[in-house]
Amino acid sequence: MNPVQNQQAAPVTTAGIATLDELREHLQWAIELEHATLPPYLCALYSLDPERNPEAVEVVAGVFIEEMLHLALAANLLNAVGGRPRLDTPRMLPPHPRRLPHGDRGLRLSLLPFGPEALDVFLRLERPAPPGAPPEADGYETIGQFYAAIEEALRRLCDELGEGAVFSGDPARQVHVGHFRNTTGRLTSVTDLASALTALREIVEQGEGMGRGEVWDGDRDVHHPERDEVAHYYRFQELRVGRRFKRGDTPGSGPTGEAIAVDLDGVRPMRADPRVADHAPGSAIRVAQEEFNHTYCAVLHLLEQAFNGSPKLLAVATGTMYGLGAQARALMRMPDGDGMTAGPTFEYVAPESRRWSGGDQRRIVVLPDGPYLVYGQVPLRRKVKVVSAGNDALTWKTGEDLPTEETYALCRCGRSSAKPFCDGTHAVVGFDGTENADVRTYRELQHVHDGVGISAQRVGELCIHAAFCIGRTRPIAKMLDDTEDGDVRSNIMGRIDHCPSGSYSYALERGGETIEVDLPQAISVLEEEDGLASALWVTGGVPVLRADGRPLETRNRMTLCRCGHSAGKPLCDGTHREIGFREEDPLTGRPGEPAVPTERSTGQEEAA
Numbered sequence: 001m002n003p004v005q006n007q008q009a010a011p012v013t014t015a016g017i018a019t020l021d022e023l024r025e026h027l028q029w030a031i032e033l034e035h036a037t038l039p040p041y042l043c044a045l046y047s048l049d050p051e052r053n054p055e056a057v058e059v060v061a062g063v064f065i066e067e068m069l070h071l072a073l074a075a076n077l078l079n080a081v082g083g084r085p086r087l088d089t090p091r092m093l094p095p096h097p098r099r100l101p102h103g104d105r106g107l108r109l110s111l112l113p114f115g116p117e118a119l120d121v122f123l124r125l126e127r128p129a130p131p132g133a134p135p136e137a138d139g140y141e142t143i144g145q146f147y148a149a150i151e152e153a154l155r156r157l158c159d160e161l162g163e164g165a166v167f168s169g170d171p172a173r174q175v176h177v178g179h180f181r182n183t184t185g186r187l188t189s190v191t192d193l194a195s196a197l198t199a200l201r202e203i204v205e206q207g208e209g210m211g212r213g214e215v216w217d218g219d220r221d222v223h224h225p226e227r228d229e230v231a232h233y234y235r236f237q238e239l240r241v242g243r244r245f246k247r248g249d250t251p252g253s254g255p256t257g258e259a260i261a262v263d264l265d266g267v268r269p270m271r272a273d274p275r276v277a278d279h280a281p282g283s284a285i286r287v288a289q290e291e292f293n294h295t296y297c298a299v300l301h302l303l304e305q306a307f308n309g310s311p312k313l314l315a316v317a318t319g320t321m322y323g324l325g326a327q328a329r330a331l332m333r334m335p336d337g338d339g340m341t342a343g344p345t346f347e348y349v350a351p352e353s354r355r356w357s358g359g360d361q362r363r364i365v366v367l368p369d370g371p372y373l374v375y376g377q378v379p380l381r382r383k384v385k386v387v388s389a390g391n392d393a394l395t396w397k398t399g400e401d402l403p404t405e406e407t408y409a410l411c412r413c414g415r416s417s418a419k420p421f422c423d424g425t426h427a428v429v430g431f432d433g434t435e436n437a438d439v440r441t442y443r444e445l446q447h448v449h450d451g452v453g454i455s456a457q458r459v460g461e462l463c464i465h466a467a468f469c470i471g472r473t474r475p476i477a478k479m480l481d482d483t484e485d486g487d488v489r490s491n492i493m494g495r496i497d498h499c500p501s502g503s504y505s506y507a508l509e510r511g512g513e514t515i516e517v518d519l520p521q522a523i524s525v526l527e528e529e530d531g532l533a534s535a536l537w538v539t540g541g542v543p544v545l546r547a548d549g550r551p552l553e554t555r556n557r558m559t560l561c562r563c564g565h566s567a568g569k570p571l572c573d574g575t576h577r578e579i580g581f582r583e584e585d586p587l588t589g590r591p592g593e594p595a596v597p598t599e600r601s602t603g604q605e606e607a608a
Helices: 020-036 038-047 054-080 116-125 143-161 193-208 232-241 284-306 313-331 425-429 476-482 486-497 575-579
Strands: 216-220 228-230 363-366 372-375 380-387 393-401 408-410 447-450 455-458 504-507 522-527 533-539 557-560
Touching: 020 038, 020 054, 020 143, 038 054, 038 116, 038 313, 054 193, 054 232, 116 232, 143 193, 193 216, 193 232, 228 232, 284 313, 313 408, 313 425, 393 522, 447 476, 455 476, 476 486, 486 504, 533 575
Parallel strands: 380 522
Antiparallel strands: 216 228, 363 372, 372 408, 380 393, 447 455, 455 504, 522 533, 533 557
């Protein structure tokens, strides 16, 4: 029986959810429930050799994607009734084996490689509610009965308090289909009882089927759109039996369609329920497990941000999750004794022990092979370079302010269709964001060129070739010979003030205090001559943290690469000029594709 298959008033039973606060508590439990399925499914997925078990990979991957959808739907439901979803909490990652949050104590979830034992757990987890099973708000026997209790409470509270009082949440916190891809399921924005029931129906039908006697969930197969999709429970049954369901099959008949091949020899023999503490500090396995846990907790952090005011970060969270696969498979290639391999442990890392994800102070964080994550509502705007008729750089013109969420992500790979914002494309294209910028300080790297009443300092490694230092006739290096003339000195100072990267700076005398132009804390999306897309100009001393947690030197001016091809990531080195990087293709109007960079030119040493 599908507990949310119609919208008729359900009879009132004692389901244990009596107040709006209790409803919010149970919807937080729903988030924890949906998340609890993810680590076991991921372990099974990563243990499969995709060449030897392509069909099993498709099944497990499809279920995992839909569980992510269910997690988002549960967060929408909680936000709709005025709650605050929590994901970055130790409650999400208790040690395995673990029980389902507030569920049947007889069910234990373990981290296992794919195989009969894992399938037994999955089938028990996704088991449909028996016909006539009552709603159960706590200690539920099946997930469907738990959601039936939530449905019952929603109906009753709307009758008692009115829909407006129940659905009091901020609609801007809802995530929708534009934020979540790779599923044929429906990501419903929840604003009232009808949309809440639609969201509940999506969760239950994808898990159990559309109703008694039905194995189908009403969607198309995410991997094979020409096929109808069966619910999670029956997909795992297909793998157990080795056949697909076909039209006319029922839960009683089981699958009688085409064969599905499962090669258990094509499964990595991961040790069950591994722990970091099983290995010595500094050992290869422990280091890799700790790295995985840092990444996974980054995903939880991003999901919490996405569900609490920054919904566009859902794409960043799912993109970051892509990186987990490579880390987990690397672990599963490490021998761990007795013919077993190591595996991911899914243990919680406290925010204070992480590299970057704690606190809300203004900062920019470079995500591994991903975007720039911007905290603290740093203003974002556009700036366009003003040039002469001969394309000589003159000044910067401030353009429009760009609306942002509380926390937002800026594209670093150059391939996003939503530039300057990240849309998760980095994960699809396999962006290599390895950071190799020189981390020495400006003072350590600078070359000093003295004039009269001015001492110019330059770090060539920071140059992005914006060309303010060249001028129409003479570069700064030549102008320093004539600095007895105050007008020449003033001209040099003005040019240096316009250098976005701070490659050039100046003092009034050698070793004196550097004089910096007064710039606000902001990020500017730069556009140069002829529509050329340039760097991200970070001003006002906004801190920038590398992916490994080490800070870059905080400076008044800094430029970050956004074409994806700098040789000094995350800093810009001017490669965008060589590849003709643009936000949009001038012919098609679609997002521009960066060209393959050629060997760097060496003829612009004085360009800033």
